[in-house]
Amino acid sequence: MEEQQLANLNQAQRDAVLKSEGPLLVLAGAGTGKTKVLTSRIIHIINSYLASPLQILAVTFTNKAAAEMKKRIGEVIGDQVNNLWIGTFHSIAARITRRHAEIVGLKNDFTIIDQDDQLRLLKQIIADFNIDTKQFPAKNYLNKISRMKDLGTVQSLQNQGREDDSGLPKLKDIFALYQNRLKSMNAADFGDLLAYNLEIFAKAPEVLEQYQNKFHYVLVDEYQDTNNVQYQWLLKLAAKYQNICAVGDDDQSIYSWRGANIANILRFEKDFANASVIRLEQNYRSTANILKAADSVILNNKERHGKTLWTEAGEGEQVKLLSFVDDRSEAATITETIANYARQRKYKLSEAAILVRAGYQTRAFEEAFIRASLPYKIIGGLKFYERMEVKDAICYLRVAANFGDDLALSRIINVPKRGVGDTTINNLYQKGKSENMSLFLAIKDAIAKNELKGKAKDALKSLLEQIEKWRAALDNSSLPDAAKLILMESGYIQMWQSENTLESQGRIENIDEFVGSLAEFSNITEFLEYVSLVEAKEDKSVQDAVSVMTVHAAKGLEFSLVFIPGLEDGVFPSSRSMDERNGLEEERRLLYVAITRARKELVMCYAQTRFVFGDYQSSMPSRFLKELPEGVKLVESANSFSSGYSYGAASRGSSGYGSAAQTSFAARPQTLPDSSDPFFGKRVFHQKFGYGKVVEVEGSRLGISFEKSGRKTVMKDFVALVA
């Protein structure tokens, strides 16, 4: 059994599995079998009796990754898998916090609030502060507070006499109030879960010791994405046995804006004495050409351990680079290419993916796919439990389950409309605050003391009565039955029914699905824990469809055929990143992630002009394209006039503008501004911008002062000289 496990591994993988003692960093490149190593390692530890499952801690970032590992391990060791401490950072931290909640001033049934609730709460708090919310939106406070929790800089804010560097007025006070309110609601946000663990460990060393003694082996997935608090947490838990195995890829660190600190993986050997480092460099996913492209891009980064992926697979198809006049022809041609491949049975639709830098780019593809009637799915966006109607429904349940849940109550108090306006709600909220009672009790009190008038009074009175009745329903009937009753009696379903649009019908369907899904839970608490920490199951509605998603969302996935559109300065790399510190390195890693998703074919594209936020923007090809290896050819200068959308025009265009066809874009030497160029100073015509005069020439790029649209930079191939 043991030998069979090891026989499936290459030398480096085997080394990583067998080196069970002491700190180990496994630098696992894309597609090198990192999950295999993690699972084999755990199986090896158990089967060699180095430790029992209860003594192993394995943390991931996503439920998906945790579930995958659990499944693979379970296939070998059976039910024992359930004794492992395996899960996301947040779920394990929640588990520990619940056990010792009293140490941090919570009850063990505290609720975990999501971003929506966080924002709602912050808005309430900020409202009392006379802050210009235009200049300083609550969102900014939320971001800052989350980041502080990730980075563990909360203490420094509290201890400092002066305000912090964020420029957000009263941040310190608002933060303090925010924490107070959470505490009094017996609630914690995501950042708190980890932070409370550290607080527990600090306040109760015997508790820390208990866990340190318990966990003989600690394993971490995606180590490059850990934030400072997670890092401290791991350091503490692994302190006694020092058997920490961190698996990750510094080249795939793409979440710094969420607090991930790439330094954690870069300085691993300094943090842990006698640490070993093993590199997994044999790639089982992509062709040699794709790996070459990935490597030659990432080589330009300085902040990295350095590794080179290789494969036993052949060269494969050449990586392609396409250029377009605009984003619509880009989308049209990509769509057509995928459709052709599918028709030829070369790739199934589900084997193709379009990876974009930013969400707004998906729209052009959505339109193109609808036009071509090709099945597609946009991955990302709202998750099931985040949809408005589902959240509303959940909040009804939350209020019924817990009258003190102010956040949930304030969400549904006037949905459907009950004639309870902002002023009423605000007054009640103030009353609750000054008399130190929940919103629910404040309303009750106000009704008893006759402090409300007419419409609002009657509406709130009956709402309160209903809520109390619903609590009984929750106690006495099954979860789906209770939910059905609540959503009917509250008038919530009726509200959507009377709207009677396609959209509202969809919402009702979602509500039905939501109610049905409740059957899997035995009580409301169990369900609420599930929604707060576990993402909804995957959308299984469309099977064979092209995937369109952001590069971030594609991490960890693979596709035979990958398109990366929008490779222009300002899109990829994004304009914001270009002036952020270390921004470009992270963008480059992002591109590296995108490239390494491809198994067989990779097509990269850029467009001359792009319709962004209501008007046309012209842009230069991405600076990263210069970093591609020589073999990557601009194979086709594909043009079409967006007005026609015609595929015929696209192919005609490619012969008409063939001058770029044979040029190796990436290999072309950098040229300096050239005033001797034949274009310089000439009057030219551009399809989109009309007539203009060339005022600057840099290689194939022309700076043109257009008569109508002003100064733009465009590629030489897209303008024609006029007499």
Next chain:
DNA sequence: TATTGTGTTATTTTT
């Protein structure tokens, strides 16, 4: 209180 109009502003989002 609810509706309508105006202005502002646009990355990435594992829990």
Next chain:
DNA sequence: TAACACAATA
């Protein structure tokens, strides 16, 4: 463009 917040109004 389109989504959102907020102010002015019915």
